[in-house]
Amino acid sequence: MMKKARYILIVAVFALLIFGLGAAQLILPDKAVSDAERRELKQLPEVSAKAVFNREFSDELESYFLDQFPMREGFRKTNALFRFYGLWQLDSKGYWMRDGIIFKTETKTDETQIRYAARLYNSLISTVLADCNVYFSVVPDKSYFTQDTIYPHLDYDRLLDIMKSDVQGAQYIDILDTLDLSKYYRTDTHWLQARLFDTVQKLGNAMGMGEYITPEGEYTPHELSPFYGVYLQQAAMPVKPESLTYLTSPYTDAAKVSCMSSSGVLQESDEGIYTLSKFEGMDGYDVFLGGTQSIIEIQCPNARTDRELYIFRDSFGSSLAPLFTGAYAKITVIDLRYAASSYLGNYVTFKPGSDVLFINSTLVLNTAMIMR
Numbered sequence: 407m408m409k410k411a412r413y414i415l416i417v418a419v420f421a422l423l424i425f426g427l428g429a430a431q432l433i434l435p436d437k438a439v440s441d442a443e444r445r446e447l448k449q450l451p452e453v454s455a456k457a458v459f460n461r462e463f464s465d466e467l468e469s470y471f472l473d474q475f476p477m478r479e480g481f482r483k484t485n486a487l488f489r490f491y492g493l494w495q496l497d498s499k500g501y502w503m504r505d506g507i508i509f510k511t512e513t514k515t516d517e518t519q520i521r522y523a524a525r526l527y528n529s530l531i532s533t534v535l536a537d538c539n540v541y542f543s544v545v546p547d548k549s550y551f552t553q554d555t556i557y558p559h560l561d562y563d564r565l566l567d568i569m570k571s572d573v574q575g576a577q578y579i580d581i582l583d584t585l586d587l588s589k590y591y592r593t594d595t596h597w598l599q600a601r602l603f604d605t606v607q608k609l610g611n612a613m614g615m616g617e618y619i620t621p622e623g624e625y626t627p628h629e630l631s632p633f634y635g636v637y638l639q640q641a642a643m644p645v646k647p648e649s650l651t652y653l654t655s656p657y658t659d660a661a662k663v664s665c666m667s668s669s670g671v672l673q674e675s676d677e678g679i680y681t682l683s684k685f686e687g688m689d690g691y692d693v694f695l696g697g698t699q700s701i702i703e704i705q706c707p708n709a710r711t712d713r714e715l716y717i718f719r720d721s722f723g724s725s726l727a728p729l730f731t732g733a734y735a736k737i738t739v740i741d742l743r744y745a746a747s748s749y750l751g752n753y754v755t756f757k758p759g760s761d762v763l764f765i766n767s768t769l770v771l772n773t774a775m776i777m778r
Contacts, residue, residue: 506645509557525572540762545722569771595635598651606619633649691724697721705736
């Protein structure tokens with residue numbers, strides 16, 4: 407009798423769980439985005455007689471139910487915990503941890519993509535940048551500092567060899583010795599702005615502007631928390647969020663920032679160097695220069711020189727550029743993933759004798775065909 411009652415209880419709980427979750431999915435409002443995964447969630451597809459008999463509709467409906475499933479984030483975290491501590495897997499969906507730091511596995515070094523990046527640099531150097539002082543550097547992914555592990559890595563030495571041999575007319579600035587794991591977020595791919603002083607100083611020295619770089623003591627740090635890095639969000643790993651720190655100085659405070667609009671016109675930002683309203687959005691790192699933008703112009707009225715700097719960058723450059731506001735009167739930040747190089751001369755006038763810095767991460771160089 408007791409055995410039968412136990413079976414009935416198990417079946418009842420199981421049924422309650424299944425039907426309860428189903429009812430909850432019908433009752434609860436659909437979510438538009440997943441903050442954890444930084445993407446839009448599928449919405450209920452439009453129903454029509456034609457759509458019902460279309461396989462695409464059934465696929466969209468299945469994706470909708472998976473995206474809108476109640477307690478979805480809890481299940482994602484439970485799944486990650488089970489993979490690590492139940493099945494003893496070395497990674498979870500391509501993400502792995504060491505000493506509380508999350509990394510993403512990168513297995514293939516794509517020489518075709520890297521050489522494409524070098525050709526793109528060369529094309530600009532020989533045309534619109536012909537009268538400028540051109541430099542380039544490479545930001546390593548943080549897994550560069552864990553090459554003693556069993557996890558696959560990019561062949562960083564090969565990537566650097568290709569860039570140094572193929573890029574013509576630009577001086578290479580090696581910043582690898584200014585970086586280590588402590589300079590990167592634990593839960594994100596990016597580096598920490600507050601720990602870039604050695605890096606900025608080395609770049610400034612190489613460009614002949616070292617004496618004008620603002621020293622650490624002239625900055626005021628500001629913390630925003632909790633910061634959920636992209637790796638933490640996507641991998642759902644058992645790691646606590648951290649804080650995002652941004653730096654202000656009389657130079658950053660005085661800076662005026664303008665961003666390229668969809669109509670091709672520079673429009674002044676209301677928030678300046680740091681877009682604090684972005685911290686509560688899908689990616690807190692967008693605080694720096696407002697996130698992904700094609701072209702950004704920074705006027706620095708308090709700068710100690712009248713020189714100009716052009717930075718060709720990816721998202722790492724968003725937190726780097728503000729640290730040059732004390733040295734350059736004008737900084738133009740360009741992201742070739744969103745600004746086509748062939749039309750760049752229509753929107754940016756490159757002043758002869760100015761400094762140009764190409765600085766992209768190894769992850770972008772290894773997928774360089776996303777640049778145009």
